[in-house]
Amino acid sequence: MWTKLPEKYFKDLKGKVEFEEPLSRHTTLKIGGPAEVYFEPQEMQDLIRGLDVASALGLQVHLLGRGSNVLVRDEGVRGMVVHLAGRSFARVKREGARVSAGAALSLPRLLRKSISFGLAGLECLAGIPGTVGGAVATNAGGRWGRISSSLDALGILNKGGEVHRLERTEIDFSRREGALPGPILWAEFLLDGAEPGFLLERTQEILTQKKKAQPLTRRSAGSVFKNPPGEEAWRLIAEAGLRGRSCGGAYISPKHCNFIINRGGAKAKDFLILVDEVR
Ligand SMILES: Cc1cc2nc3c(=O)[nH]c(=O)nc-3n(C[C@H](O)[C@H](O)[C@H](O)COP(=O)(O)OP(=O)(O)OC[C@H]3O[C@@H](n4cnc5c(N)ncnc54)[C@H](O)[C@@H]3O)c2cc1C
Numbered sequence: 001m002w003t004k005l006p007e008k009y010f011k012d013l014k015g016k017v018e019f020e021e022p023l024s025r026h027t028t029l030k031i032g033g034p035a036e037v038y039f040e041p042q043e044m045q046d047l048i049r050g051l052d053v054a055s056a057l058g059l060q061v062h063l064l065g066r067g068s069n070v071l072v073r074d075e076g077v078r079g080m081v082v083h084l085a086g087r088s089f090a091r092v093k094r095e096g097a098r099v100s101a102g103a104a105l106s107l108p109r110l111l112r113k114s115i116s117f118g119l120a121g122l123e124c125l126a127g128i129p130g131t132v133g134g135a136v137a138t139n140a141g142g143r144w145g146r147i148s149s150s151l152d153a154l155g156i157l158n159k160g161g162e163v164h165r166l167e168r169t170e171i172d173f174s175r176r177e178g179a180l181p182g183p184i185l186w187a188e189f190l191l192d193g194a195e196p197g198f199l200l201e202r203t204q205e206i207l208t209q210k211k212k213a214q215p216l217t218r219r220s221a222g223s224v225f226k227n228p229p230g231e232e233a234w235r236l237i238a239e240a241g242l243r244g245r246s247c248g249g250a251y252i253s254p255k256h257c258n259f260i261i262n263r264g265g266a267k268a269k270d271f272l273i274l275v276d277e278v279r
Pocket residue numbers: 028062063064065066067068069070084103127128129130131132133134135136137138139140141142177178180182183184185215216217220221222223
């Protein structure tokens with residue numbers, strides 16, 4: 001599909017390196033063509049080397065977390081897709097009311113940890129299947145709150161291979177996705193003390209409400225459209241008569257019209273046709 005990249009650049013890279021890896025294997029939608037290069041560093045040094053290789057070959061770098069908020073084109077992605085895979089990228093550390101979490105840590109695990117620490121502020125992440133890196137990059141959350149409310153600092157790998165600490169006041173949450181100066185390595189949250197029992201109850205309550213309203217167990221990428229001011233996207237889609245509308249293997253969820261589901265075998269093209277129709 002693409003001209004073969006010189007293997008000598010990759011032979012010393014530690015971690016998984018695959019050429020033309022189908023990204024449908026790495027997204028919750030199970031849709032998407034191949035990545036020109038797919039790289040899973042285990043350690044920070046591997047990541048730095050991988051980014052050097054990408055730079056030497058002029059490959060654009062795309063970070064991928066759990067792949068729960070992306071639609072990958074059927075033609076695939078040119079460049080290097082980097083998925084932080086090693087445990088060293090998924091550590092959690094607590095100091096008083098501060099919790100520092102690696103970018104690869106899953107949100108359900110972060111939430112469980114913060115509850116066990118008796119620290120409140122992240123319950124709004126209940127039911128969101130991503131990683132810390134992806135959640136910070138997209139400012140994940142919803143009507144119960146957003147991750148930005150408790151985020152205090154970010155660790156970013158800069159172009160020189162050094163970790164740069166970005167303080168809360170320096171983070172622009174309205175920025176376009178991908179506009180950060182490098183991969184997010186960790187995030188630090190400032191939380192409030194609370195009873196673990198109370199936090200567990202609150203989290204369960206949010207989860208129960210989400211399960212009732214959203215097709216959480218289907219292949220999706222969560223809500224597709226942002227809510228217009230004063231409106232709810234799902235309601236507008238339902239009112240337009242598009243509930244259940246399908247194209248190829250993709251359909252608009254009858255349960256929550258802002259979710260587009262892959263019933264199996266859907267292409268990105270099918271998904272995008274539905275997106276266009278809704279627009
Ligand atoms: C069933 C379901 C329910 C969902 N519910 C919600 C919800 O309630 N609220 C909500 O906000 N979202 C929701 N989502 C969407 C998604 O789970 C979140 O946006 C999640 O935070 C994305 O994390 P991820 O690791 O999957 O990121 P990905 O989808 O892998 O990536 C998303 C973006 O983040 C960037 N990124 C990922 N990791 C890094 C990194 N280390 N450094 C820099 N950039 C990075 C990627 O390049 C990409 O631009 C839902 C999705 C599903 C499937």
